[in-house]
Amino acid sequence: xxxxxxxxxxxxxxxxxxxxxxxxxxxxxxxxxxxxxxxxxxxxxxxxxxxxxxxxxxxxxxxxxxxxxxxxxxxxxxxxxxxxxxxxxxxxxxxxxxxxxxxxxxxxxxxxxxxxxxxxxxxxxxxxxxxxxxxxxxxxxxxxxxxxxxxxxxxxxxxxxxxxxxxxxxxxxxxxxxxxxxxxxxxxxxxxxxxxxxxxxxxxxxxxxxxxxxxxxxxxxxxxxxxxxxxxxxxxxxxxxxxxxxxxxxxxxxxxxxxxxxxxxxxxxxxxxxxxxxxxxxxxxx
Amino acid sequence: xxxxxxxxxxxxxxxxxxxxxxxxxxxxxxxxxxxxxxxxxxxxxxxxxxxxxxxxxxxxxxxxxxxxxxxxxxxxxxxxxxxxxxxxxxxxxxxxxxxxxxxxxxxxxxxxxxxxxxxxxxxxxxxxxxxxxxxxxxxxxxxxxxxxxxxxxxxxxxxxxxxxxxxxxxxxxxxxxxxxxxxxxxxxxxxxxxxxxxxxxxxxxxxxxxxxxxxxxxxxxxxxxxxxxxxxxxxxxxxxxxxxxxxxxxxxxxxxxxxxxxxxxxxxxxxxxxxxxx
Numbered sequence: 062x063x064x065x066x067x068x069x070x071x072x073x074x075x076x077x078x079x080x081x082x083x084x085x086x087x088x089x090x091x092x093x094x095x096x097x098x099x100x101x102x103x104x105x106x107x108x109x110x111x112x113x114x115x116x117x118x119x120x121x122x123x124x125x126x127x128x129x130x131x132x133x134x135x136x137x138x139x140x141x142x143x144x145x146x147x148x149x150x151x152x153x154x155x156x157x158x159x160x161x162x163x164x165x166x167x168x169x170x171x172x173x174x175x176x177x178x179x180x181x182x183x184x185x186x187x188x189x190x191x192x193x194x195x196x197x198x199x200x201x202x203x204x205x206x207x208x209x210x211x212x213x214x215x216x217x218x219x220x221x222x223x224x225x226x227x228x229x230x231x232x233x234x235x236x237x238x239x240x241x242x243x244x245x246x247x248x249x250x251x252x253x254x255x256x257x258x259x260x261x262x263x264x265x266x267x268x269x270x271x272x273x274x275x276x277x278x279x280x281x282x283x284x285x286x287x288x289x290x291x292x293x294x295x296x297x298x299x300x301x302x303x304x305x306x307x308x309x310x311x312x313x314x315x316x317x318x319x320x321x322x323x324x325x326x327x328x329x330x331x332x333x334x335x336x337x338x339x340x341x342x343x344x345x346x347x
Numbered sequence: 348x349x350x351x352x353x354x355x356x357x358x359x360x361x362x363x364x365x366x367x368x369x370x371x372x373x374x375x376x377x378x379x380x381x382x383x384x385x386x387x388x389x390x391x392x393x394x395x396x397x398x399x400x401x402x403x404x405x406x407x408x409x410x411x412x413x414x415x416x417x418x419x420x421x422x423x424x425x426x427x428x429x430x431x432x433x434x435x436x437x438x439x440x441x442x443x444x445x446x447x448x449x450x451x452x453x454x455x456x457x458x459x460x461x462x463x464x465x466x467x468x469x470x471x472x473x474x475x476x477x478x479x480x481x482x483x484x485x486x487x488x489x490x491x492x493x494x495x496x497x498x499x500x501x502x503x504x505x506x507x508x509x510x511x512x513x514x515x516x517x518x519x520x521x522x523x524x525x526x527x528x529x530x531x532x533x534x535x536x537x538x539x540x541x542x543x544x545x546x547x548x549x550x551x552x553x554x555x556x557x558x559x560x561x562x563x564x565x566x567x568x569x570x571x572x573x574x575x576x577x578x579x580x581x582x583x584x585x586x587x588x589x590x591x592x593x594x595x596x597x598x599x600x601x602x603x604x605x606x607x608x609x610x611x612x613x614x615x616x617x618x619x620x621x622x623x624x625x
Contacts, residue, residue: 065529066449067451068445068449068530069445069448069454071530072444072530072533073442073445076439076442076504077457079438079495083472083476083495083499084464084499086479087476087479088471088472091471091475094474146369149362149365154358154359154362156359160370161366162612163612164370164371164373165370165373166612166616167373167605168377169619170554170558170601170604170605170607171377172557172600172601173558173576174576174577174579174583174600175597175598175600176380176597178380178583178596178597179380179594179597180376182383182391183376187392188391188393188394190379190396193394194396227619230616230620231619231620275466279468282468283469283470293584294584308470313477318474321470325471325473326471328470329468329471332466332467333466
């Protein structure tokens with residue numbers, strides 16, 4: 062018995078080796094770096110160099126503010142949309158189910174760079190199809206890239222398009238795991254479809270929707286490719302700079318690894334906070 | 348009875364009245380990607396509304412190739428994605444098997460740490476990964492740098508572990524009585540049974556590697572060692588660049604993965620939905 066269990070270490074070893082080298086050590090290393098001044102050689106312990114700077118850096122607060130605005134608007138919109146899509150896709154009355162599933166799920170497989178390029182062209186001020194269509198119904202062109210609020214809206218639209226289907230897949234799987242006889246009983250008792258949705262479906266879906274919310278918050282918090290490529294490096298003038306992009310600039314353009322690590326750990330603290338909040342909200346789910 | 352079938356009809360009509368426009372809006376960017384990829388630059392930047400494809404796709408591909416060596420980048424992307432998928436499925440299956448079928452010291456700790464990384468932002472590890480690979484090992488702009496550091500994944504292990512724990516114990520115990528070695532039980536009995544799960548995992552991992560942008564951007568930014576998304580990304584934002592070319596590149600990146608998606612939709616959806624079942 063003991064000898065047999067020893068084989069487990071053999072199966073685990075390669076995976077744990079990669080895990081230790083490229084995750085465990087980096088987690089410790091970036092924590093230590095956040096307390097070091099990495100702009101001088103050799104690096105020295107100096108907690109104020111990064112953490113002191115972070116809390117007084119207007120660029121950090123700008124990135125934090127932008128990230129929060131995106132989170133607060135984008136995540137609820139997307140999760141609501143994904144829930145609606147999942148419920149509609151689950152309807153037994155639906156024809157051509159495969160086509161609709163393709164329409165909503167296909168963006169999930171499209172790479173960030175590819176869709177960033179399309180969105181840039183579609184939302185171009187003078188030649189973009191979106192402004193042309195707006196003009197054709199009498200709405201003036203919107204400067205999606207030079208107006209900060211419009212650029213934020215563009216990012217939110219783009220991210221929602223890319224990720225709604227992903228959440229729809231997860232919520233749909235949850236819907237399909239609800240036994241049908243629950244609804245049959247409710248229908249016999251003449252409970253309306255809407256009330257069935259509110260009093261049966263939503264409570265049963267709560268853990269799955271919470272799971273989607275947490276994954277989406279943590280994903281949107283790290284938003285990088287979209288502000289980098291769609292709104293041209295956080296433009297206009299930092300109007301769409303997110304925490305992810307701010308970290309990229311500090312870490313990989315200015316090569317200030319210590320400061321970038323402090324930003325990364327701020328994100329981690331937010332992620333932990335959100336996970337705890339999720340545990341608290343979902344505490345009576347099980 | 349009649350009024351019931353009538354209300355069903357109304358419900359069905361209103362269902363489609365909501366879903367059809369929503370689906371069209373959702374398909375629109377994909378459609379436009381293919382349209383742009385077939386249009387010459389003067390067509391893309393014309394004041395008319397153009398919603399139908401033209402005939403300039405091949406020309407756009409050659410414009411793209413003139414801007415950056417995209418074919419080489421595609422070959423690198425294909426090689427990296429295939430190698431990464433094979434290695435990652437193997438590593439993840441082995442670890443999932445160990446965590447599902449053996450009891451050993453430290454097992455619950457390992458599972459707890461793996462679970463803990465799910466909500467950890469990637470940015471926490473990417474900075475030291477970069478310093479390690481680029482500065483300490485001096486391995487920037489190599490295949491190994493692209494493939495090895497992203498090999499760890501947490502959801503995949505839990506996915507494989509679940510598949511292995513659902514198999515009947517008797518199967519493996521019978522083999523042990525016959526004196527079959529542990530690694531042979533894994534290779535000959537467990538792995539073949541886990542094939543559907545491995546297929547779903549492989550698709551998700553292939554997709555992740557194919558579309559990966561941040562890590563390849565950081566570590567392999569030298570022309571000639573760039574992956575296809577990185578090569579395409581460098582063109583976005585340049586002023587003198589063929590946008591028809593960029594869109595042709597976007598199509599070359601997207602079309603193969605869409606075909607895989609259509610052919611293997613069931614496995615693909617199973618892989619994503621598995622994220623929710625713990």
